[in-house]
Amino acid sequence: MSIRNKPNGGRPPAPLMDNDCMRCPVRAESLFGALPDDVVERLNNPSEHLVIPAGEVIYQENAEALASYTLKDGVIKLTRTAVNGREQILRLLTQGDIMGVESLLGQTYNHTATTLTPVQLCRLPLSVLKRLQTDHPTLNNALLARWAAALQQVETLAVELGTKKANERLATFLLYWADKNGGHAQVPLPLSRTETGELLGLTVETVSRFFAEWKRRGYVSEKAGVLTLHDREALNQLGGGYTATKLTALTGSPRIG
Amino acid sequence: MSIRNKPNGGRPPAPLMDNDCMRCPVRAESLFGALPDDVVERLNNPSEHLVIPAGEVIYQENAEALASYTLKDGVIKLTRTAVNGREQILRLLTQGDIMGVESLLGQTYNHTATTLTPVQLCRLPLSVLKRLQTDHPTLNNALLARWAAALQQVETLAVELGTKKANERLATFLLYWADKNGGHAQVPLPLSRTETGELLGLTVETVSRFFAEWKRRGYVSEKAGVLTLHDREALNQLGGGYTATKLTALTGSPRIG
DNA sequence: CGATCTATTGATCACATTCAAATTTGGTGG
Protein backbone atom coordinates (compact mmCIF):
# COMPACT_ATOMS: atom_id res chain seq x y z
CA MET A 1 0.00 0.00 0.00
CA SER A 2 1.47 3.33 -1.04
CA ILE A 3 1.66 6.31 1.25
CA ARG A 4 -1.00 7.94 -0.83
CA ASN A 5 -3.43 5.31 0.22
CA LYS A 6 -2.83 5.76 3.90
CA PRO A 7 -5.32 8.11 5.55
CA ASN A 8 -3.78 11.21 7.02
CA GLY A 9 -0.57 10.46 5.24
CA GLY A 10 0.19 7.58 7.52
CA ARG A 11 -0.49 9.28 10.81
CA PRO A 12 -2.81 7.55 13.27
CA PRO A 13 -6.30 7.92 11.79
CA ALA A 14 -8.83 10.14 13.47
CA PRO A 15 -11.48 8.30 15.48
CA LEU A 16 -14.29 6.79 13.47
CA MET A 17 -16.73 9.35 12.17
CA ASP A 18 -20.36 9.50 12.94
CA ASN A 19 -22.65 12.20 11.68
CA ASP A 20 -22.66 14.12 14.92
CA CYS A 21 -20.92 17.48 14.71
CA MET A 22 -21.00 17.73 18.51
CA ARG A 23 -18.70 14.79 18.80
CA CYS A 24 -16.55 15.78 15.83
CA PRO A 25 -12.93 15.33 16.86
CA VAL A 26 -11.81 18.40 14.95
CA ARG A 27 -14.62 20.68 15.99
CA ALA A 28 -12.58 22.62 18.50
CA GLU A 29 -9.90 23.46 15.94
CA SER A 30 -12.40 23.78 13.12
CA LEU A 31 -14.36 26.78 12.04
CA PHE A 32 -17.24 25.88 14.32
CA GLY A 33 -15.18 26.11 17.40
CA ALA A 34 -16.56 29.63 17.24
CA LEU A 35 -20.19 28.60 17.39
CA PRO A 36 -22.36 27.85 20.42
CA ASP A 37 -23.26 24.23 21.08
CA ASP A 38 -26.92 24.57 20.26
CA VAL A 39 -26.10 25.97 16.84
CA VAL A 40 -23.65 23.22 16.08
CA GLU A 41 -26.33 20.80 17.21
CA ARG A 42 -28.53 21.93 14.37
CA LEU A 43 -25.70 21.48 11.88
CA ASN A 44 -26.15 17.75 11.91
CA ASN A 45 -28.62 17.69 9.13
CA PRO A 46 -27.14 19.95 6.51
CA SER A 47 -23.56 18.88 6.89
CA GLU A 48 -22.46 15.72 5.20
CA HIS A 49 -19.54 13.45 5.97
CA LEU A 50 -17.49 12.13 3.11
CA VAL A 51 -14.73 9.59 2.74
CA ILE A 52 -12.73 9.98 -0.45
CA PRO A 53 -9.72 8.05 -1.78
CA ALA A 54 -6.41 9.58 -2.83
CA GLY A 55 -6.06 11.31 -6.17
CA GLU A 56 -9.61 12.61 -6.43
CA VAL A 57 -10.62 16.13 -7.33
CA ILE A 58 -13.05 17.59 -4.80
CA TYR A 59 -13.75 20.72 -6.79
CA GLN A 60 -12.34 22.60 -9.73
CA GLU A 61 -10.98 26.10 -10.07
CA ASN A 62 -13.62 28.44 -11.52
CA ALA A 63 -16.40 25.91 -11.09
CA GLU A 64 -19.58 27.15 -9.49
CA ALA A 65 -19.21 26.84 -5.73
CA LEU A 66 -21.88 24.90 -3.89
CA ALA A 67 -20.25 23.94 -0.63
CA SER A 68 -17.33 24.50 1.69
CA TYR A 69 -15.43 21.70 3.38
CA THR A 70 -13.67 20.94 6.62
CA LEU A 71 -10.82 18.50 6.37
CA LYS A 72 -11.05 16.00 9.22
CA ASP A 73 -8.32 13.63 8.13
CA GLY A 74 -5.86 13.34 5.27
CA VAL A 75 -3.98 15.77 3.06
CA ILE A 76 -5.32 17.94 0.24
CA LYS A 77 -3.55 20.21 -2.23
CA LEU A 78 -5.01 23.48 -3.49
CA THR A 79 -3.73 24.35 -6.95
CA ARG A 80 -4.11 26.94 -9.64
CA THR A 81 -3.26 26.46 -13.29
CA ALA A 82 -1.26 29.17 -15.06
CA VAL A 83 -2.11 30.35 -18.56
CA ASN A 84 0.75 28.26 -19.92
CA GLY A 85 -0.81 25.17 -18.42
CA ARG A 86 1.69 24.68 -15.64
CA GLU A 87 0.28 23.97 -12.22
CA GLN A 88 1.13 25.69 -8.99
CA ILE A 89 0.33 24.18 -5.63
CA LEU A 90 -0.61 27.07 -3.37
CA ARG A 91 -1.38 25.35 -0.10
CA LEU A 92 -1.36 21.94 1.52
CA LEU A 93 -4.28 21.31 3.82
CA THR A 94 -4.27 19.00 6.80
CA GLN A 95 -6.57 18.10 9.66
CA GLY A 96 -8.80 20.96 10.76
CA ASP A 97 -8.25 23.13 7.70
CA ILE A 98 -11.18 24.46 5.73
CA MET A 99 -11.54 25.01 2.01
CA GLY A 100 -13.96 26.43 -0.50
CA VAL A 101 -14.96 29.28 1.79
CA GLU A 102 -13.64 31.86 -0.65
CA SER A 103 -16.81 31.39 -2.63
CA LEU A 104 -18.66 33.25 0.12
CA LEU A 105 -17.37 36.33 -1.69
CA GLY A 106 -17.59 35.12 -5.26
CA GLN A 107 -19.51 32.57 -7.19
CA THR A 108 -16.72 30.17 -7.97
CA TYR A 109 -13.86 28.29 -6.37
CA ASN A 110 -10.44 29.88 -6.56
CA HIS A 111 -8.53 26.60 -6.62
CA THR A 112 -8.70 23.02 -7.63
CA ALA A 113 -8.77 20.81 -4.54
CA THR A 114 -7.26 17.36 -4.93
CA THR A 115 -6.79 14.65 -2.33
CA LEU A 116 -3.22 13.47 -1.82
CA THR A 117 -4.22 10.74 0.61
CA PRO A 118 -7.55 9.18 1.43
CA VAL A 119 -9.51 11.86 3.15
CA GLN A 120 -12.38 12.43 5.52
CA LEU A 121 -14.31 15.56 4.82
CA CYS A 122 -17.25 17.40 6.22
CA ARG A 123 -19.25 19.08 3.48
CA LEU A 124 -21.26 22.18 4.35
CA PRO A 125 -23.51 23.75 1.70
CA LEU A 126 -22.71 27.38 1.10
CA SER A 127 -26.31 28.36 1.69
CA VAL A 128 -26.02 27.07 5.23
CA LEU A 129 -22.70 28.79 5.77
CA LYS A 130 -24.14 32.04 4.50
CA ARG A 131 -27.06 31.77 6.89
CA LEU A 132 -24.76 30.98 9.77
CA GLN A 133 -22.65 33.97 8.86
CA THR A 134 -25.65 36.26 8.92
CA ASP A 135 -27.07 34.85 12.13
CA HIS A 136 -23.79 34.64 14.00
CA PRO A 137 -21.51 37.52 13.15
CA THR A 138 -18.90 36.08 15.47
CA LEU A 139 -18.34 33.40 12.89
CA ASN A 140 -16.66 36.10 10.86
CA ASN A 141 -13.94 36.32 13.45
CA ALA A 142 -13.10 32.70 12.90
CA LEU A 143 -13.25 33.15 9.15
CA LEU A 144 -11.00 36.17 9.40
CA ALA A 145 -8.45 34.20 11.37
CA ARG A 146 -8.48 31.45 8.76
CA TRP A 147 -8.07 33.91 5.96
CA ALA A 148 -5.21 35.60 7.72
CA ALA A 149 -3.45 32.28 8.22
CA ALA A 150 -3.91 31.38 4.57
CA LEU A 151 -2.51 34.74 3.52
CA GLN A 152 0.52 34.20 5.75
CA GLN A 153 1.15 30.82 4.18
CA VAL A 154 0.90 32.00 0.61
CA GLU A 155 3.06 35.02 1.36
CA THR A 156 5.69 32.71 2.76
CA LEU A 157 5.47 30.62 -0.39
CA ALA A 158 5.86 33.71 -2.57
CA VAL A 159 8.96 34.74 -0.62
CA GLU A 160 10.42 31.27 -1.06
CA LEU A 161 9.71 31.27 -4.78
CA GLY A 162 10.96 34.79 -5.32
CA THR A 163 14.13 34.81 -3.28
CA LYS A 164 15.56 31.31 -3.00
CA LYS A 165 17.30 28.74 -5.14
CA ALA A 166 16.09 25.22 -5.82
CA ASN A 167 17.98 23.44 -3.05
CA GLU A 168 17.10 26.13 -0.53
CA ARG A 169 13.41 25.91 -1.34
CA LEU A 170 13.39 22.14 -1.12
CA ALA A 171 15.32 22.03 2.14
CA THR A 172 13.06 24.63 3.70
CA PHE A 173 10.00 22.76 2.55
CA LEU A 174 11.12 19.48 4.09
CA LEU A 175 11.77 21.17 7.39
CA TYR A 176 8.46 22.99 7.22
CA TRP A 177 6.58 19.83 6.43
CA ALA A 178 8.24 17.86 9.21
CA ASP A 179 7.48 20.69 11.59
CA LYS A 180 3.87 20.82 10.52
CA ASN A 181 3.52 17.11 11.17
CA GLY A 182 4.57 17.17 14.77
CA GLY A 183 8.24 17.85 14.29
CA HIS A 184 9.23 14.20 14.36
CA ALA A 185 12.20 12.92 12.41
CA GLN A 186 9.88 10.62 10.48
CA VAL A 187 7.25 12.22 8.33
CA PRO A 188 4.87 10.90 5.69
CA LEU A 189 5.44 12.73 2.42
CA PRO A 190 2.29 12.34 0.32
CA LEU A 191 3.65 14.45 -2.54
CA SER A 192 5.13 12.91 -5.65
CA ARG A 193 8.33 14.39 -7.03
CA THR A 194 6.29 16.12 -9.69
CA GLU A 195 3.98 17.63 -7.08
CA THR A 196 6.88 18.73 -4.94
CA GLY A 197 8.13 20.51 -8.03
CA GLU A 198 4.74 22.08 -8.63
CA LEU A 199 4.82 23.47 -5.13
CA LEU A 200 8.36 24.81 -5.33
CA GLY A 201 8.44 25.97 -8.93
CA LEU A 202 10.85 23.24 -10.04
CA THR A 203 10.89 20.33 -12.46
CA VAL A 204 10.63 16.69 -11.40
CA GLU A 205 14.22 16.08 -12.32
CA THR A 206 15.58 18.89 -10.22
CA VAL A 207 13.65 17.72 -7.18
CA SER A 208 14.78 14.16 -7.74
CA ARG A 209 18.42 15.15 -8.05
CA PHE A 210 18.50 16.94 -4.73
CA PHE A 211 16.73 14.10 -2.98
CA ALA A 212 19.27 11.71 -4.43
CA GLU A 213 22.19 13.86 -3.36
CA TRP A 214 20.87 14.33 0.15
CA LYS A 215 20.29 10.63 0.51
CA ARG A 216 23.86 10.00 -0.59
CA ARG A 217 25.06 12.49 1.98
CA GLY A 218 22.91 10.91 4.64
CA TYR A 219 20.81 13.98 5.30
CA VAL A 220 17.58 12.14 4.64
CA SER A 221 16.23 8.71 3.79
CA GLU A 222 12.95 7.51 2.42
CA LYS A 223 10.96 4.33 2.66
CA ALA A 224 7.43 3.62 1.53
CA GLY A 225 6.62 7.28 1.28
CA VAL A 226 7.90 8.09 4.73
CA LEU A 227 10.69 10.59 4.88
CA THR A 228 13.25 10.51 7.65
CA LEU A 229 15.34 13.55 8.45
CA HIS A 230 18.73 12.49 9.73
CA ASP A 231 20.47 15.83 9.58
CA ARG A 232 18.13 18.74 10.14
CA GLU A 233 21.06 21.05 10.71
CA ALA A 234 22.44 20.38 7.25
CA LEU A 235 19.07 21.10 5.69
CA ASN A 236 18.72 24.14 7.86
CA GLN A 237 21.94 25.57 6.53
CA LEU A 238 20.98 24.79 2.97
CA GLY A 239 17.59 26.40 3.34
CA GLY A 240 18.93 29.42 5.10
CA GLY A 241 17.06 28.47 8.22
CA TYR A 242 13.42 27.71 8.72
CA THR A 243 11.42 29.78 11.14
CA ALA A 244 7.95 28.60 12.02
CA THR A 245 5.22 30.91 10.81
CA LYS A 246 3.45 32.91 13.42
CA LEU A 247 0.29 31.03 14.16
CA THR A 248 -1.15 33.38 16.74
CA ALA A 249 -3.85 34.07 14.23
CA LEU A 250 -5.12 30.54 14.48
CA THR A 251 -4.41 29.59 18.04
CA GLY A 252 -6.08 32.78 19.11
CA SER A 253 -9.22 31.91 17.20
CA PRO A 254 -12.27 32.78 19.27
CA ARG A 255 -14.30 30.13 21.04
CA ILE A 256 -17.74 31.43 21.88
CA GLY A 257 -19.90 28.45 22.78
CA MET B 1 11.50 66.00 -10.32
CA SER B 2 11.48 62.21 -10.47
CA ILE B 3 8.38 60.14 -10.78
CA ARG B 4 8.88 59.06 -7.22
CA ASN B 5 8.27 62.57 -6.04
CA LYS B 6 4.97 62.91 -7.82
CA PRO B 7 2.02 62.12 -5.60
CA ASN B 8 0.03 59.13 -6.78
CA GLY B 9 2.76 58.28 -9.22
CA GLY B 10 1.96 61.21 -11.44
CA ARG B 11 -1.80 60.82 -11.51
CA PRO B 12 -3.93 63.84 -10.69
CA PRO B 13 -3.65 64.33 -6.94
CA ALA B 14 -6.63 63.61 -4.73
CA PRO B 15 -8.50 66.68 -3.52
CA LEU B 16 -6.95 68.54 -0.63
CA MET B 17 -7.41 66.71 2.66
CA ASP B 18 -9.18 68.02 5.65
CA ASN B 19 -9.62 66.04 8.79
CA ASP B 20 -13.20 65.14 8.04
CA CYS B 21 -13.76 61.46 7.38
CA MET B 22 -17.25 62.23 6.13
CA ARG B 23 -15.85 64.11 3.21
CA CYS B 24 -12.99 61.71 2.63
CA PRO B 25 -12.77 61.10 -1.10
CA VAL B 26 -11.92 57.43 -0.65
CA ARG B 27 -14.40 56.66 2.06
CA ALA B 28 -16.81 54.82 -0.20
CA GLU B 29 -14.11 52.47 -1.46
CA SER B 30 -12.36 52.33 1.90
CA LEU B 31 -12.98 50.05 4.80
CA PHE B 32 -15.45 52.45 6.31
CA GLY B 33 -17.77 52.30 3.41
CA ALA B 34 -19.23 49.59 5.58
CA LEU B 35 -19.95 51.83 8.53
CA PRO B 36 -22.97 54.05 9.20
CA ASP B 37 -22.51 57.80 8.86
CA ASP B 38 -22.85 58.57 12.54
CA VAL B 39 -20.08 56.16 13.39
CA VAL B 40 -17.76 57.58 10.78
CA GLU B 41 -18.61 60.98 12.15
CA ARG B 42 -17.07 60.02 15.45
CA LEU B 43 -13.93 58.82 13.73
CA ASN B 44 -12.72 62.33 13.19
CA ASN B 45 -10.86 62.56 16.40
CA PRO B 46 -8.92 59.34 16.57
CA SER B 47 -7.95 59.12 12.95
CA GLU B 48 -5.02 61.13 11.75
CA HIS B 49 -4.13 62.34 8.29
CA LEU B 50 -0.55 62.08 7.15
CA VAL B 51 1.42 63.28 4.17
CA ILE B 52 4.66 61.42 3.64
CA PRO B 53 7.34 61.74 0.94
CA ALA B 54 8.60 58.93 -1.27
CA GLY B 55 11.08 56.41 0.04
CA GLU B 56 9.91 56.42 3.64
CA VAL B 57 9.20 53.39 5.77
CA ILE B 58 5.77 53.58 7.41
CA TYR B 59 6.24 50.51 9.53
CA GLN B 60 8.59 47.57 9.81
CA GLU B 61 8.01 43.85 9.58
CA ASN B 62 7.78 42.32 13.06
CA ALA B 63 7.55 45.69 14.75
CA GLU B 64 4.85 46.10 17.35
CA ALA B 65 1.68 47.18 15.59
CA LEU B 66 0.03 50.34 16.82
CA ALA B 67 -2.13 51.46 13.94
CA SER B 68 -3.64 50.53 10.63
CA TYR B 69 -3.66 52.79 7.61
CA THR B 70 -5.83 53.67 4.67
CA LEU B 71 -3.99 54.82 1.57
CA LYS B 72 -5.71 57.85 0.13
CA ASP B 73 -3.16 58.75 -2.49
CA GLY B 74 0.15 57.41 -3.77
CA VAL B 75 1.76 54.00 -4.04
CA ILE B 76 3.16 51.80 -1.28
CA LYS B 77 5.02 48.51 -1.39
CA LEU B 78 4.61 45.77 1.18
CA THR B 79 7.73 43.66 1.50
CA ARG B 80 9.12 40.78 3.46
CA THR B 81 12.79 39.99 3.90
CA ALA B 82 13.94 36.38 3.42
CA VAL B 83 16.44 34.75 5.74
CA ASN B 84 19.15 35.26 3.13
CA GLY B 85 18.50 38.98 3.21
CA ARG B 86 16.81 39.22 -0.16
CA GLU B 87 13.63 41.25 -0.29
CA GLN B 88 10.34 40.20 -1.80
CA ILE B 89 7.66 42.70 -2.68
CA LEU B 90 4.36 41.00 -1.93
CA ARG B 91 1.85 43.66 -2.84
CA LEU B 92 1.61 47.13 -4.30
CA LEU B 93 -0.99 49.32 -2.66
CA THR B 94 -2.84 52.17 -4.32
CA GLN B 95 -5.67 54.50 -3.52
CA GLY B 96 -8.26 52.98 -1.21
CA ASP B 97 -6.15 50.06 -0.04
CA ILE B 98 -5.64 49.40 3.63
CA MET B 99 -2.59 48.09 5.44
CA GLY B 100 -1.47 47.04 8.87
CA VAL B 101 -4.81 45.40 9.67
CA GLU B 102 -3.19 41.99 10.02
CA SER B 103 -2.08 43.02 13.46
CA LEU B 104 -5.69 42.71 14.59
CA LEU B 105 -4.84 39.04 14.88
CA GLY B 106 -1.26 39.29 16.07
CA GLN B 107 0.89 41.78 17.83
CA THR B 108 3.17 42.76 15.01
CA TYR B 109 3.16 43.84 11.38
CA ASN B 110 3.67 41.14 8.78
CA HIS B 111 5.37 43.41 6.26
CA THR B 112 7.52 46.43 5.88
CA ALA B 113 5.50 49.22 4.28
CA THR B 114 7.49 51.69 2.18
CA THR B 115 6.24 54.64 0.15
CA LEU B 116 7.15 54.56 -3.53
CA THR B 117 5.68 57.98 -4.18
CA PRO B 118 4.63 60.78 -1.88
CA VAL B 119 1.62 59.49 -0.07
CA GLN B 120 -1.47 60.61 1.77
CA LEU B 121 -2.48 58.29 4.54
CA CYS B 122 -5.15 58.02 7.13
CA ARG B 123 -3.83 56.52 10.33
CA LEU B 124 -6.22 54.67 12.61
CA PRO B 125 -5.01 53.39 15.99
CA LEU B 126 -5.56 49.68 16.40
CA SER B 127 -7.37 50.22 19.66
CA VAL B 128 -10.02 52.17 17.79
CA LEU B 129 -10.24 49.59 15.05
CA LYS B 130 -10.64 46.85 17.63
CA ARG B 131 -13.44 48.74 19.31
CA LEU B 132 -15.14 49.35 15.99
CA GLN B 133 -14.85 45.69 15.19
CA THR B 134 -16.51 44.71 18.43
CA ASP B 135 -19.26 47.30 18.20
CA HIS B 136 -19.99 46.80 14.51
CA PRO B 137 -19.66 43.18 13.50
CA THR B 138 -20.55 44.15 9.95
CA LEU B 139 -17.13 45.71 9.71
CA ASN B 140 -15.83 42.17 9.62
CA ASN B 141 -17.52 41.67 6.29
CA ALA B 142 -15.52 44.49 4.82
CA LEU B 143 -12.35 43.18 6.43
CA LEU B 144 -13.06 39.73 5.09
CA ALA B 145 -13.47 41.09 1.59
CA ARG B 146 -10.14 42.92 1.87
CA TRP B 147 -8.39 39.86 3.14
CA ALA B 148 -9.82 37.76 0.37
CA ALA B 149 -8.64 40.25 -2.24
CA ALA B 150 -5.17 40.30 -0.73
CA LEU B 151 -5.05 36.53 -0.76
CA GLN B 152 -6.05 36.49 -4.42
CA GLN B 153 -3.29 38.92 -5.27
CA VAL B 154 -0.58 37.04 -3.47
CA GLU B 155 -1.75 33.75 -4.92
CA THR B 156 -1.51 35.25 -8.37
CA LEU B 157 2.00 36.40 -7.55
CA ALA B 158 2.96 32.94 -6.35
CA VAL B 159 1.64 31.40 -9.56
CA GLU B 160 3.65 33.91 -11.58
CA LEU B 161 6.81 33.21 -9.62
CA GLY B 162 6.37 29.47 -9.65
CA THR B 163 5.35 28.84 -13.24
CA LYS B 164 6.69 31.57 -15.51
CA LYS B 165 9.97 32.71 -16.96
CA ALA B 166 11.56 36.11 -16.51
CA ASN B 167 10.18 37.77 -19.63
CA GLU B 168 6.73 36.32 -19.06
CA ARG B 169 6.59 37.60 -15.51
CA LEU B 170 7.74 41.06 -16.53
CA ALA B 171 5.35 41.31 -19.47
CA THR B 172 2.44 40.18 -17.34
CA PHE B 173 3.35 42.64 -14.65
CA LEU B 174 3.44 45.59 -17.02
CA LEU B 175 0.03 44.69 -18.39
CA TYR B 176 -1.32 44.19 -14.89
CA TRP B 177 0.03 47.50 -13.71
CA ALA B 178 -1.33 49.38 -16.69
CA ASP B 179 -4.67 47.72 -16.16
CA LYS B 180 -4.70 48.60 -12.48
CA ASN B 181 -4.04 52.24 -13.34
CA GLY B 182 -7.04 52.72 -15.55
CA GLY B 183 -5.87 50.70 -18.52
CA HIS B 184 -4.39 53.68 -20.33
CA ALA B 185 -1.41 53.29 -22.62
CA GLN B 186 0.53 55.69 -20.41
CA VAL B 187 1.23 54.58 -16.88
CA PRO B 188 3.46 55.95 -14.13
CA LEU B 189 5.89 53.27 -13.01
CA PRO B 190 7.09 54.19 -9.54
CA LEU B 191 9.25 51.07 -9.20
CA SER B 192 12.98 51.15 -9.79
CA ARG B 193 14.51 48.35 -11.82
CA THR B 194 15.73 46.81 -8.59
CA GLU B 195 12.27 46.93 -7.08
CA THR B 196 10.69 45.46 -10.17
CA GLY B 197 13.16 42.63 -9.74
CA GLU B 198 12.25 42.27 -6.08
CA LEU B 199 8.64 41.88 -7.06
CA LEU B 200 9.26 39.36 -9.83
CA GLY B 201 12.10 37.37 -8.33
CA LEU B 202 14.70 38.72 -10.78
CA THR B 203 17.91 40.70 -10.69
CA VAL B 204 18.19 44.34 -11.74
CA GLU B 205 20.17 43.36 -14.80
CA THR B 206 17.61 40.91 -16.08
CA VAL B 207 14.82 43.44 -15.71
CA SER B 208 16.89 46.10 -17.41
CA ARG B 209 17.74 43.81 -20.32
CA PHE B 210 14.14 43.02 -21.14
CA PHE B 211 13.13 46.67 -20.87
CA ALA B 212 15.94 47.55 -23.25
CA GLU B 213 14.97 44.87 -25.71
CA TRP B 214 11.30 45.78 -25.67
CA LYS B 215 12.16 49.42 -26.20
CA ARG B 216 14.31 48.45 -29.18
CA ARG B 217 11.43 46.44 -30.56
CA GLY B 218 9.03 49.30 -29.99
CA TYR B 219 6.80 47.46 -27.56
CA VAL B 220 7.23 50.09 -24.86
CA SER B 221 8.86 53.42 -24.22
CA GLU B 222 9.68 55.30 -21.07
CA LYS B 223 10.08 58.95 -20.19
CA ALA B 224 10.43 60.54 -16.78
CA GLY B 225 9.16 57.46 -15.05
CA VAL B 226 6.09 57.17 -17.22
CA LEU B 227 5.79 53.96 -19.15
CA THR B 228 3.99 53.84 -22.48
CA LEU B 229 2.73 50.57 -23.85
CA HIS B 230 2.85 50.66 -27.65
CA ASP B 231 2.21 47.00 -28.31
CA ARG B 232 0.07 45.36 -25.71
CA GLU B 233 -0.49 42.38 -27.95
CA ALA B 234 3.20 41.62 -28.12
CA LEU B 235 3.47 41.76 -24.35
CA ASN B 236 0.37 39.68 -24.04
CA GLN B 237 1.86 36.93 -26.11
CA LEU B 238 5.09 37.06 -24.16
CA GLY B 239 3.32 36.91 -20.84
CA GLY B 240 1.01 34.17 -21.95
CA GLY B 241 -1.95 36.47 -21.65
CA TYR B 242 -3.05 38.56 -18.75
CA THR B 243 -6.48 38.03 -17.28
CA ALA B 244 -7.74 40.54 -14.77
CA THR B 245 -8.17 39.12 -11.30
CA LYS B 246 -11.71 38.62 -10.17
CA LEU B 247 -12.52 41.60 -8.06
CA THR B 248 -16.06 40.69 -7.14
CA ALA B 249 -14.80 40.35 -3.63
CA LEU B 250 -14.06 44.02 -3.43
CA THR B 251 -16.65 45.60 -5.64
CA GLY B 252 -19.26 43.63 -3.79
CA SER B 253 -18.12 44.97 -0.44
CA PRO B 254 -21.12 45.79 1.74
CA ARG B 255 -22.29 49.34 2.25
CA ILE B 256 -24.38 49.64 5.35
CA GLY B 257 -24.61 53.35 6.19
C1' DC C 1 29.13 71.49 -12.12
C1' DG C 2 30.37 67.60 -9.73
C1' DA C 3 28.91 63.81 -6.83
C1' DT C 4 26.04 60.02 -6.33
C1' DC C 5 22.81 56.91 -7.40
C1' DT C 6 20.44 54.25 -11.11
C1' DA C 7 20.34 52.04 -15.38
C1' DT C 8 22.51 49.82 -19.17
C1' DT C 9 25.54 46.68 -21.51
C1' DG C 10 28.94 42.99 -22.00
C1' DA C 11 31.27 38.66 -20.75
C1' DT C 12 31.30 34.72 -18.09
C1' DC C 13 29.50 31.31 -15.04
C1' DA C 14 26.26 28.51 -12.41
C1' DC C 15 22.00 26.68 -12.08
C1' DA C 16 18.06 24.58 -13.52
C1' DT C 17 15.49 22.90 -17.59
C1' DT C 18 15.00 19.95 -21.34
C1' DC C 19 15.37 15.75 -23.76
C1' DA C 20 16.36 10.98 -23.54
C1' DA C 21 17.12 6.59 -21.52
C1' DA C 22 17.54 3.36 -17.79
C1' DT C 23 15.89 1.84 -13.44
C1' DT C 24 12.97 1.29 -9.60
C1' DT C 25 8.56 0.92 -7.43
C1' DG C 26 3.95 -0.49 -6.59
C1' DG C 27 0.03 -2.89 -8.07
C1' DT C 28 -1.91 -6.72 -10.82
C1' DG C 29 -3.07 -11.26 -11.80
C1' DG C 30 -1.32 -15.77 -12.62
Next chain:
DNA sequence: CCACCAAATTTGAATGTGATCAATAGATCG
Protein backbone atom coordinates in the same frame (compact mmCIF):
# COMPACT_ATOMS: atom_id res chain seq x y z
C1' DC D 1 5.24 -15.95 -4.34
C1' DC D 2 6.55 -14.62 -8.64
C1' DA D 3 6.13 -12.47 -13.14
C1' DC D 4 4.53 -8.70 -15.46
C1' DC D 5 2.90 -4.07 -16.45
C1' DA D 6 2.37 0.78 -15.83
C1' DA D 7 3.85 4.62 -13.56
C1' DA D 8 7.18 7.13 -11.02
C1' DT D 9 11.84 7.98 -10.18
C1' DT D 10 16.50 8.34 -11.16
C1' DT D 11 20.45 9.41 -13.94
C1' DG D 12 23.01 11.38 -17.86
C1' DA D 13 24.19 14.80 -21.38
C1' DA D 14 23.26 18.98 -23.68
C1' DT D 15 21.08 23.35 -23.75
C1' DG D 16 19.28 27.70 -22.22
C1' DT D 17 18.24 30.98 -18.93
C1' DG D 18 19.21 34.08 -15.61
C1' DA D 19 22.77 35.40 -12.08
C1' DT D 20 27.06 37.30 -11.22
C1' DC D 21 30.92 40.26 -11.94
C1' DA D 22 32.61 44.32 -13.99
C1' DA D 23 32.64 48.42 -16.49
C1' DT D 24 30.27 52.31 -18.75
C1' DA D 25 26.65 55.57 -19.48
C1' DG D 26 22.98 58.35 -17.83
C1' DA D 27 20.05 60.76 -14.63
C1' DT D 28 19.17 63.48 -10.44
C1' DC D 29 20.13 66.56 -6.87
C1' DG D 30 22.56 69.60 -4.11
